[in-house]
Each structure stands twice: as C-alpha cells, then as structure tokens.
Amino acid sequence: MQNINLNDRIPAKGFAVFSKTDTFKPFAFSRHPVGANDILIEILYAGICHSDIHSARSEWKEGIYPMVPGHEIAGRVVAVGAKVTKFKVGDYAGVGCMVNSCGECEACKKSQEQFCQKKQTIFTYDCLDCFHDNEPTYGGYSNNIVVSEKFAINVPKDAPLDKVAPLLCAGITTYAPLKFSNVKAGDKVAVAGFGGLGSMAVKYAIKMGAEVYVFARNELKKQDALDMGVSGFYTSTRGVKERFDLIISTIPTAYDVHSYLNLLKFGGEMAIVGLPPRECSPKIDTMSLVFDAGKKVYGSLIGGIAQTQEMLDFSLKHKIYPEIEVISVEQINEAYEKLTNGKARFRYVIDMKTLQ
Ligand SMILES: [Zn+2]
Ligand SMILES: [Zn+2]
Incomplete structure (x- = not known):
C-alpha cells in the first residue's frame, strides 16, 4: 500500500451481501480519506460474530445494503494522519464494534462511547457515519479500514493477531x-x-x-x-x-x-x-x-474503548484467547450456515490474505 494520498478516498474491496436473503459476494467500494486523527489499517484477520448474521439478515433492524459486516478486526497500520500520536506505520491495531462517537457527552467522557448520549456512536458497519456525510460504514470482511485513532486498540507486535480479532467483540x-x-x-x-x-x-x-x-x-x-x-x-x-x-x-x-x-x-x-x-x-x-x-x-453492550484496551491487555497477559478456526473469504457463506445451525465449534476468523 505505497503512495497513498491520504486526502483521497481509499479504494477497498471486501465481501458483501446485497440484500437480507443474499449470500456473500465480492464487493469493491471506497473509504473516506485518512483525516488528521485517523489511521489506515490493512486488515489481516476479521472474526465472524453472530451479530454479523443478525445484521446481514436484517433481524434486528432493516440493514443498509450492500453490507460488509465484521467488527472483530486486527491488522497492521499502513498510514497515519498528521495528528496521530497513538500509532505509527507498522504497528498492529485492532478495531471492534465502534469507529467514532461525539467525544463530548457524559458517556463518551467516561469512555462508554457505545452509549453516546448524542446517539452518535458510529458502529463499524451497517451504520450511517454522521462525521462523514452520513455515508454507510463498511466492516472488516475487507482489505482495509480507516478509523479515528481513538477507536483503534493498540496490539503488541508479538500478539497472535488471528486470535486477537475476536477479542474486540x-x-x-x-x-x-x-x-x-x-x-x-x-x-x-x-x-x-x-x-x-x-x-x-x-x-x-x-x-x-x-x-x-x-x-x-x-x-x-x-x-x-x-x-x-x-x-x-x-x-x-x-x-x-x-x-x-x-x-x-x-x-x-x-x-x-x-x-x-x-x-x-x-x-x-x-x-x-x-x-x-x-x-x-x-x-x-x-x-x-x-x-x-x-x-x-x-x-450490557460491548464495552468502552478504554475497557477494550484493558480487556486486550488482560487477555494477552493471561493468554486468554478464543478457540478459532481460520477460514478463507470463500468459506464465509458456509460459516454462516454452521453458525445458524449451532454446528460451529469455534469462532470463525477470516484470513484476509485470501481476498484477491
Ligand atoms: Zn460482535
Ligand atoms: Zn457522546
């Protein structure tokens, strides 16, 4: 990912459903430019959460399609905005269920951003991003993501990234x-x-x-x-x-x-x-x-960003990891079937290198 102009939209590709009854297909799209406080992450692993299935099938609310689910994201930082201090290029980073919030309300000040009182919690996918012209957010079943550094979690270099991904949700x-x-x-x-x-x-x-x-x-x-x-x-x-x-x-x-x-x-x-x-x-x-x-x-709904970092540090310190099965992007549909039927033994984690 060389020669990225941070002021341009970032080309992205992933797997999406185009309706609530659809199966996953390749999808090309773009993400908002990398702002001064944003980082661009090359996604290496994305976990499949049961929420992804509920969302893809509009079981909680009418979904926004095409939908690229995925809020258990782990990858490598490939670009940083001018004011970023938490990350540098080459660091590992994780993204969970949220990518932004107002930052000013009582909940946000207590790092309970999932309960933003201004209702400006921007969920990682299937959400309209009021900080970026209300464009829909696209999740982790893709090759990259642009996120405010405040909403990215520091992941040490020696951490097992495939197992870290599901921890984020x-x-x-x-x-x-x-x-x-x-x-x-x-x-x-x-x-x-x-x-x-x-x-x-x-x-x-x-x-x-x-x-x-x-x-x-x-x-x-x-x-x-x-x-x-x-x-x-x-x-x-x-x-x-x-x-x-x-x-x-x-x-x-x-x-x-x-x-x-x-x-x-x-x-x-x-x-x-x-x-x-x-x-x-x-x-x-x-x-x-x-x-x-x-x-x-x-x-209880996920957890705030500060506690997510605490959870990750606790998990790494005590080597508490999910049982995972790494799959390719081609196996997403099959994984959904197994999760729906209660036949999945482990957390499925998509190896994003399989996205061509
Ligand atoms: Zn989840
Ligand atoms: Zn708020």
Missing part, C-alpha cells in the same frame, strides 16, 4: 459484565449459551477466580467446557440445584429468562449480552420479577 462483550458485577474469587458464575461469547465468558470468569457453570443447548461442547475448568455443564435449567451470584446470558435465540432468574442467589445478578432477533425477543414478566425481587437483571 466477543472478548469485551463478556469481560465488561464480569467487571460490572465485580466478579471475585469464590463467586459462582453461570454462563448461558456456549458459543464464541460464552466460551470467552467462561475463560475470564475462571481467571478471575470464580466457580463457573455452563448452560448449553446440547452436549456437543461439553468436553471443551470441562477442559476449560468448568464445575458443571447443563443442557437445561430444569432441576438444577446450584444457585449463582451472576448469570451471563449470551443466548442469541428465544429462551425463557425466568428459568435463569430462578437460579440466582438472593441479590444475584443476571447480565444479558446475547441479543436474539426482534420477533423472538425474550420477555420479562413483571409479576415474577416483583415476587423475585432482590435479584437484578441488566443488559
């Missing part, structure tokens, strides 16, 4: 509620849903000293969970005697929230991070909630 999404709920040694933590998010939640919770239990939809990954050191593995909430300080639900499909609330200790907390499609969004019955008072339910 799956890692922070599960790390944040464990911190929010102050998980400490001896706490009993249950993780509901044992996919890409669930397995990260298990690893972090164990490292924080918790006794960890898994609820999964089948026994396919029971051995993986036991190998990680979980104390129990269930395929149903029925008849479970254990009671938990914290339950993190990563379930991306319809389920009964109350069957989990019943398993909380008095004063226990349930963090919801999984986001099922709108038409089968789980309901919380107020009657049961009132009679179950003394328990707390909260939602």
Whole structure:
C-alpha cells in the first residue's frame, strides 16, 4: 500500500451481501480519506460474530445494503494522519464494534462511547457515519479500514493477531459484565449459551477466580467446557440445584429468562449480552420479577474503548484467547450456515490474505 494520498478516498474491496436473503459476494467500494486523527489499517484477520448474521439478515433492524459486516478486526497500520500520536506505520491495531462517537457527552467522557448520549456512536458497519456525510460504514470482511485513532486498540507486535480479532467483540462483550458485577474469587458464575461469547465468558470468569457453570443447548461442547475448568455443564435449567451470584446470558435465540432468574442467589445478578432477533425477543414478566425481587437483571453492550484496551491487555497477559478456526473469504457463506445451525465449534476468523 505505497503512495497513498491520504486526502483521497481509499479504494477497498471486501465481501458483501446485497440484500437480507443474499449470500456473500465480492464487493469493491471506497473509504473516506485518512483525516488528521485517523489511521489506515490493512486488515489481516476479521472474526465472524453472530451479530454479523443478525445484521446481514436484517433481524434486528432493516440493514443498509450492500453490507460488509465484521467488527472483530486486527491488522497492521499502513498510514497515519498528521495528528496521530497513538500509532505509527507498522504497528498492529485492532478495531471492534465502534469507529467514532461525539467525544463530548457524559458517556463518551467516561469512555462508554457505545452509549453516546448524542446517539452518535458510529458502529463499524451497517451504520450511517454522521462525521462523514452520513455515508454507510463498511466492516472488516475487507482489505482495509480507516478509523479515528481513538477507536483503534493498540496490539503488541508479538500478539497472535488471528486470535486477537475476536477479542474486540466477543472478548469485551463478556469481560465488561464480569467487571460490572465485580466478579471475585469464590463467586459462582453461570454462563448461558456456549458459543464464541460464552466460551470467552467462561475463560475470564475462571481467571478471575470464580466457580463457573455452563448452560448449553446440547452436549456437543461439553468436553471443551470441562477442559476449560468448568464445575458443571447443563443442557437445561430444569432441576438444577446450584444457585449463582451472576448469570451471563449470551443466548442469541428465544429462551425463557425466568428459568435463569430462578437460579440466582438472593441479590444475584443476571447480565444479558446475547441479543436474539426482534420477533423472538425474550420477555420479562413483571409479576415474577416483583415476587423475585432482590435479584437484578441488566443488559450490557460491548464495552468502552478504554475497557477494550484493558480487556486486550488482560487477555494477552493471561493468554486468554478464543478457540478459532481460520477460514478463507470463500468459506464465509458456509460459516454462516454452521453458525445458524449451532454446528460451529469455534469462532470463525477470516484470513484476509485470501481476498484477491
Ligand atoms: Zn460482535
Ligand atoms: Zn457522546
């Protein structure tokens, strides 16, 4: 990527869906010029998150097409704007779910940019970028990305980039509620849903000293969970005697929230991070909630940029990585099938070198 004029639009290519029923096809597009505070990253790896599937199929909201998903991005900095201080050319960088926000509101000042009070959180894809003439954002299933340096995460040179990519969403999404709920040694933590998010939640919770239990939809990954050191593995909430300080639900499909609330200790907390499609969004019955008072339910959305850096440093220090399977761009459609059918054992990470 030599002789880049930072004032010009940056040519890019990737894989996109052109409608909610489409499969992925090659797509050529361009990105906004590299501003004074922006960096240009050559994408080397991009994770496939379950959110990508929901978005590509317009399951949460009507998507913006063509859509290039991908918000688990790791790569190499190939150009920096004049005022950039956090990165230099040749550094490794990661990009997660956001690429910009207002920077001035209460949430942004607390580095909770995902909750920008001006509603100016710019998500990495499927979002209109109000800082760049409302052009749509395109994600990581592509060869490059231009991002404000504030929204890029420093990745050390010796880090395994393919495993780092999924941390930028799956890692922070599960790390944040464990911190929010102050998980400490001896706490009993249950993780509901044992996919890409669930397995990260298990690893972090164990490292924080918790006794960890898994609820999964089948026994396919029971051995993986036991190998990680979980104390129990269930395929149903029925008849479970254990009671938990914290339950993190990563379930991306319809389920009964109350069957989990019943398993909380008095004063226990349930963090919801999984986001099922709108038409089968789980309901919380107020009657049961009132009679179950003394328990707390909260939602958690990724995490702020400062905490994302903290999560990455923590993960690298303790060698906490996702189980991944590296695939080529040609295998994206197949990966979507497997993720939809619950047949994916590991996080799929696209090797962007396969994009020709
Ligand atoms: Zn994600
Ligand atoms: Zn803001």
